[in-house]
Structure formats: structure tokens, C-alpha cells
Amino acid sequence: xxxxxxxxxxxxxxxxxxxxxxxxxxxxxxxxxxxxxxxxxxxxxxxxxxxxxxxxxxxxxxxxxxxxxxxxxxxxxxxxxxxxxxxxxxxxxxxxxxxxxxxxxxxxxxxxxxxxxxxxxxxxxxxxxxxxxxxxxxxxxxxxxxxxxxxxxxxxxxxxxxxxxxxxxxxxxxxxxxxxxxxxxxxxxxxxxxxxxxxxxxxxxxxxxxxxxxxxxxxxxxxxxxxxxxxxxxxxxxxxxxxxxxxxxxxxxxxxxxxxxxxxxxxxxxxxxxxxxxxxxxxxxxxxxxxxxxxxxxxxxxxxxxxxxxxxxxxxxxxxxxxxxxxxxxxxxxxxxxxxxxxxxxxxxxxxxxxxxxxxxxxxxxxxxxxxxxxxxxx
Amino acid sequence: xxxxxxxxxxxxxxxxxxxxxxxxxxxxxxxxxxxxxxxxxxxxxxxxxxxxxxxxxxxxxxxxxxxxxxxxxxxxxxxxxxxxxxxxxxxxxxxxxxxxxxxxxxxxxxxxxxxxxxxxxxxxxxxxxxxxxxxxxxxxxxxxxxxxxxxxxxxxxxxxxxxxxxxxxxxxxxxxxxxxxxxxxxxxxxxxxxxxxxxxxxxxxxxxxxxxxxxxxxxxxxxxxxxxxxxxxxxxxxxxxxxxxxxxxxxxxxxxxxxxxxxxxxxxxxxxxxxxxxxxxxxxxxxxxxxxxxxxxxxxxxxxxxxxxxxxxxxxxxxxxxxxxxxxxxxxxxxxxxxxxxxxxxxxxxxxxxxxxxxxxxxxxxxxxxxxxxxxxxxxxxxxxxxxxxxxxxxxxxxxxxxxxxxxxxxxxxxxxxxxxxxxxxxxxxxxxxxxxxxxxxxxxxxxxx
Numbered sequence: 163x164x165x166x167x168x169x170x171x172x173x174x175x176x177x178x179x180x181x182x183x184x185x186x187x188x189x190x191x192x193x194x195x196x197x198x199x200x201x202x203x204x205x206x207x208x209x210x211x212x213x214x215x216x217x218x219x220x221x222x223x224x225x226x227x228x229x230x231x232x233x234x235x236x237x238x239x240x241x242x243x244x245x246x247x248x249x250x251x252x253x254x255x256x257x258x259x260x261x262x263x264x265x266x267x268x269x270x271x272x273x274x275x276x277x278x279x280x281x282x283x284x285x286x287x288x289x290x291x292x293x294x295x296x297x298x299x300x301x302x303x304x305x306x307x308x309x310x311x312x313x314x315x316x317x318x319x320x321x322x323x324x325x326x327x328x329x330x331x332x333x334x335x336x337x338x339x340x341x342x343x344x345x346x347x348x349x350x351x352x353x354x355x356x357x358x359x360x361x362x363x364x365x366x367x368x369x370x371x372x373x374x375x376x377x378x379x380x381x382x383x384x385x386x387x388x389x390x391x392x393x394x395x396x397x398x399x400x401x402x403x404x405x406x407x408x409x410x411x412x413x414x415x416x417x418x419x420x421x422x423x424x425x426x427x428x429x430x431x432x433x434x435x436x437x438x439x440x441x442x443x444x445x446x447x448x449x450x451x452x453x454x455x456x457x458x459x460x461x462x463x464x465x466x467x468x469x470x471x472x473x474x475x476x477x478x479x480x481x482x483x484x485x486x487x488x489x490x491x492x493x494x495x496x497x498x499x500x501x502x503x504x505x506x507x508x509x510x511x512x513x514x515x516x517x518x519x520x521x522x523x524x525x526x527x528x529x530x531x532x533x534x535x536x537x538x539x540x541x
Numbered sequence: 542x543x544x545x546x547x548x549x550x551x552x553x554x555x556x557x558x559x560x561x562x563x564x565x566x567x568x569x570x571x572x573x574x575x576x577x578x579x580x581x582x583x584x585x586x587x588x589x590x591x592x593x594x595x596x597x598x599x600x601x602x603x604x605x606x607x608x609x610x611x612x613x614x615x616x617x618x619x620x621x622x623x624x625x626x627x628x629x630x631x632x633x634x635x636x637x638x639x640x641x642x643x644x645x646x647x648x649x650x651x652x653x654x655x656x657x658x659x660x661x662x663x664x665x666x667x668x669x670x671x672x673x674x675x676x677x678x679x680x681x682x683x684x685x686x687x688x689x690x691x692x693x694x695x696x697x698x699x700x701x702x703x704x705x706x707x708x709x710x711x712x713x714x715x716x717x718x719x720x721x722x723x724x725x726x727x728x729x730x731x732x733x734x735x736x737x738x739x740x741x742x743x744x745x746x747x748x749x750x751x752x753x754x755x756x757x758x759x760x761x762x763x764x765x766x767x768x769x770x771x772x773x774x775x776x777x778x779x780x781x782x783x784x785x786x787x788x789x790x791x792x793x794x795x796x797x798x799x800x801x802x803x804x805x806x807x808x809x810x811x812x813x814x815x816x817x818x819x820x821x822x823x824x825x826x827x828x829x830x831x832x833x834x835x836x837x838x839x840x841x842x843x844x845x846x847x848x849x850x851x852x853x854x855x856x857x858x859x860x861x862x863x864x865x866x867x868x869x870x871x872x873x874x875x876x877x878x879x880x881x882x883x884x885x886x887x888x889x890x891x892x893x894x895x896x897x898x899x900x901x902x903x904x905x906x907x908x909x910x911x912x913x914x915x916x917x918x919x920x921x922x923x924x925x926x927x928x929x930x931x932x933x934x935x936x937x938x939x940x941x942x943x944x945x946x947x948x949x950x951x952x953x954x955x956x957x958x959x960x961x962x963x964x965x966x967x968x969x970x971x972x973x974x975x976x977x978x979x980x981x982x983x984x985x986x987x988x989x990x991x
Contacts, residue, residue: 163878170876195914199880203873203909207976208966209848210554210700210870213888213895215913217881219920219970222894292914336917336971421893424922480921480935529936533951536931539774 188287226413234402235263245372296335303343306403309363364399377461384449393460404463431468434493467510548758548929560808570830598645598801613668644800652722672788698763703808706742719793766961813869840872849963873910941982
């Protein structure tokens, strides 16, 4: 490492203002600060700083997504083979399934990171500011919320749209209103609906005879059509990362234990969904309403959204009390959209985007309550 | 009416280099200095020049807005420098000590036999008034106003802070005389706040003429700002004064002996002191007297004050007017391979993503590395963990950044000083300069009020 460190210190001046490669400062800075935490020391303010920084925070979220990603790759293969009547057992053809899934999923990851980081680097060097770490997370979230059969060019277009219009126009990481990865998904959903819904997209290269309908689509008729254990473990068709609740919960536990993700939001989303599910169970006006409320956790991307997307601190409510309202609202809306909009049964995506838009309003009320309390106590 | 306050939020940063409880008389430094920059928002007129002979208690400068408010010399000797910086900003008045320390005689008298006005003029004439500070803004107390209450924090929760109990040992008479003087002069309630389990000194627990409150909690529970918030919150236009217990002793001595004796026990702390211990020295002393021969080799940062709120200094620097502590920690100007992911040495943090977040009782050797780069606000809920006040820190900071005065008022800027939110700056993932922003907000509010 000494060699690398010396090289960085040797070349650094050339990338600084007035240096030979001044133009590439952002790129150099991006890579060198990734390899080595910079030698910057405190000036004014506190003389010591905690060890945590945005790189670590974002990278921990990436680590938390790895179980869902690995299982997702397996499941893409698994679904493909069983649709063709091959390797019907979970453990059969494990290697084939993983390799097939990797061939389908990894290119999406590469395209998502490539396009997103490319744009980030370009804009950062134009504006002359440092590369922000936010896209480390968005770049992996995007592949995980895509259907396995998504064409790569769509991933590229959606990523570019999301990074530019959901993030950079607002000023970059920390300034955006909508979750970047969800913006990419919602863009595809409205621009190319046939690639984002229906029975054909959830299994890569599905055999025509095989149904391939998701649990949510089946539920319109009153039953998800998959066993509870299959839905819990994730052996069902769906977006790459959303199917295994176990893999997602492993990630959730990691986020909560390390304090990186807000348990308040995760819990309140689930509470909101359970509440709405129970209300519907009570009303029981159509078949979907009669689906037991806990099935909502097992179907679709509700848990994935609650753990990895609703908890995005930039687009969530920023007050501690507001986080409860925000999460509850998302859970409630997600189940409501699922049940009332059978044309597109997955509601968590739109519910989180709705929550993102409402978050500043929620915060506004929490702040006003604080102000009112101060007036009363101090009066 | 005495109260007990339990604070759950906060964080005690435990560092290596706590001062051993032994007092060493510091070598009498050759030079002393008063640094006018320490008294924020006060414009001074200097009344001495190079060559003026002074005694301990001789006026060096006075506040242009309140000419009766003087800052006086801590020792006897000769003024050798009136140091000015950019735009002729007054930086320091340096005095070459004669080693004898002659005092101006202000006359010994029991505060109980003096009138409020006599006490006030004695404090102003001797310069001891300057130990009284005012919230909001953390500035010198205005002699033309009366506060609604006065706060004394009897314990310090800052990293490696000196034990107030220890520094006050044997000063019971002077401490009580100081309290009596302030009480007689103002007539308002004096809150003496003690830690519910750690404050044991009888100097504090047996003090009279005060309301003793018990506070339980981690840093910043020892800050007067937090205590005022919970005991007698400030609203617009109100004033609360505060003073450090060791400075109450200096005021007490003034009445017991008639001399302004600014002798103080300070703690030399931090991992880079060979022997972290307490020193008996005088306000304004040149730091070399404490540092020389006691600081380890290598790149070391000397700080007057603590690691959260202190000021960077060198051996040629001087102990500040309000400083009770000097800290020496290693500089951290080194690249660290994947330091953000796999730290090569343990560092203090509240984040549970580090082992240190789980082992809060371990002492760490912290250095001055930023451990990352400044970013926009991203992570939420961090500041709230270390601010035991009913204040929304992020929203207050944002209102300051976009200079919305009304919102700053509503969100509680009057109740905050930089030091109260120093921990927020320490824990911040985005490395936001919280204290700087708070100071800008306070400066803006102060100017609005003038």
C-alpha cells in the first residue's frame, strides 16, 4: 500500500488547480479518495470527527443488498428453468441457475452503474465539485427493482433519466425530492408499460405455456397462487431483488444493527400496510380485499421497498416523529393501490414516490408543532 | 426550587489522556496575553501602549459601548506588544511579567456589607466582570441589564474535561464569597447545577444562596445552554448570565483580599501529554510554561480548551480568558488505505457501524483527521441523538443557512450556542461545520438586535 500511497501523493499535484491534468481532478479525486481516506485535518470547529462518512454509509447499504442480489440471481435462473420444466427442485441445477441468473442480472448492474456513474462524473467535473457517493446505492437498487427480462437499453435510458431529472437538476445527492432508483422504475413503467407488467416479463425467456403470473396478479382472483414458504423464501416470479423476504430481512437486520437504516420507517411501513390490509379484510368487498393482510408482506416488493427505498434519508421525512407518519402513509397507500388498481397491482413504487412528495409536508407539521410547543412553554 | 433533570440523549467522548488528579505549579511564564477576539461582538479601546507598566488589575482596554467595562491585566509587568492582525484587528495585548506579581488594591470587603452598586463597580473596575457571560449569543454580560437568572454549571462533561470538584478544592470560602457578591448585586436566582452522582465536592454541595439542581446525563449535560433550556428557557429579549465556578472563585478572592488574583487550576489533557495532570497557572499564561518538556514528539495539535470547542494554538500561544483546559492530540494528516471501510486504528463514534459504537466505555486515541469529506445533508436523525434539547437541529441549521430570521427565532436560536451543538458536528456523516453555521446565525441575530 505504501507504493500506491506514494504514487497518489506524487501525482496529486498534477491534478490540482494549475496542474497538467487539472481537468481530470474530479475523476482522480473520486478514485483516490475511494482508495485512501484523505489526509484532510480539521480546521476551526471540532478538532476531532467521528469515523463515519458518506462512503461508509452508502457502502453499508450496498452490503445490505447483497443477499437480495445473490438470491435474485439464483431465482432468475430458477424461474427460467422451471418455466421450461427443467430442474424443478430448489437445489437441482444450482450452478446452472446461478450462472444463468448472473448472465441476466450482472449486465443490468454494469449498465446501471456505468451510465449513472458516467453522468455523475461528467456533471461533477463540469461543476467542479466532488463525486457524491449517493449513486453507489441507487446503482444497485435499479437492477434489483427491474423485471428479469428487461432490455439493457431500457435500463440505460431509465438510469440516465433518473440521475439527470430526479437528482442532478436538483443539485445532486442530498437535494433530490424523489428516490432516484424508483424514478428510474416509474419512468419505465409509464414509458414502456408492456415491459414492466403483465405475465411475460417476470421470468427471463419464459416458456409460453407457463403462466408466470406474479402473486399480486393472481391475488385479484383472491389467492396469490404460491405457498407461504415459497413467497417467504423467494421462489416466485418478480423483480430481481424483491422475491426473497428472508434475504431482504437479512439486509434489514444489518441496516438496523449498524444504525444505517431507519427502523422507524421500516416498521411503520409494515404497520401501515397491515392496518390497511386489516381494514380491507374487514370490509371484504371483493376477492382481493379478502386476501389475508399478512400476504401483502409476502407478495411483491412491499418489504423490499420498506427496507431499501422508503428509508432513503434524503427523500424520507427528516424529523424523527415525521418518520412514523411517513412510513405509515406509505404502507397504507401501497396496499390501497394494490387492491384498488388491479391493472397494475404493485403499489409500493407509487406509494413511496407519493411518500417522498408528502415528506416535506409531514416535516412541516412536525416543525410547526415544535414551534408551537416552544411558544407555549416559553410564554 | 431545586430540580432534578434526567437527560437521555448525548454522548461522552472518552479519550486517552485524562489528567491525573495532582496539581503541579506551572513554571511562571515570561509573557501573558489578553486576546480581545475572545470577547465576541465587543469593540475595545486600548488604554495602554508598549512600555506601559501594569499591575495585576490595571486596565488594558475598555468596551467602547460600556466604558465602565474594563479588561485588566492578569499579572504585573510591562506591556511589550499590542498585536494587530488584518484590518488592524486587535489580536493580543502581551505583557512581560516581572515575576513579582503586584496587585492593584481594590479593597477587601465582605459582599454582604456592600451595596449592590458597590459590588458592581468593584467588579467592573477590577475587570472581574468579564467572567460574567450572557446567553443568548454567549457574549459579555451587559452591565446596564439584569438577567432573569444566573447559571453555574458545577461539572464539565466535555471530552477530557477537568474535574470541577478537583479544581475547586480548598476554595470554599472564595467560592461562597463570589456567589454572595453576585447574588447581592443582581438579586436574581442563581442556579448551581451539579451532576447527580459525580459532583461530590462540598465547595459545591454546601454552597449557600443558590438553587442547587441535579443533572444526570452525558455530554452536553454539563453545558449551561442545555441546563438553561431545561430549567429557565430563554425567549426573545430575555437574558440569562452564566459563569464558570472557577471564575466565581476569582471574584470571591477579589472581595476577600481586594486583589484580582486570576490564578486558576487547569488540566493538561490528551494522549500527547507525557504526563496529563493539573497545573496551577494564571489566566493568559503563555502555553510553553505547561507544554515544554511534557508534550510527545511528532506532529501534535495543541488546543486551548477541549477537542470539541477549543482553539488551535502553539507553544507561543496563550491560555484563553475562559479556558480551563489544554488538550494535545496527534495530527491526522495521513492517507489511510480504505479508511472509510476498514479503519486501521480504533476511533470514537456513536455509529453502530463501528465497534466503537458498541464499546462506549473504551478510551480512544483520536487524531485531527476529518475521516471523510464534506457533503450535503444526507443522513438524518444523527444530531437528534446527541442534542438533549427540544430543538430540531437540522431545521435550525437550514434556517440559518438561508438566513430566515423569523424561523431561526421560532426554532430556538436564542437557546443555543456553538458548544451545545458541537457534538452534532462531531457525529455528522456529512462533516457539516455545524458550529460555524450556528455562530453565523448568532452573529446575524445579534446584529439584527442592535
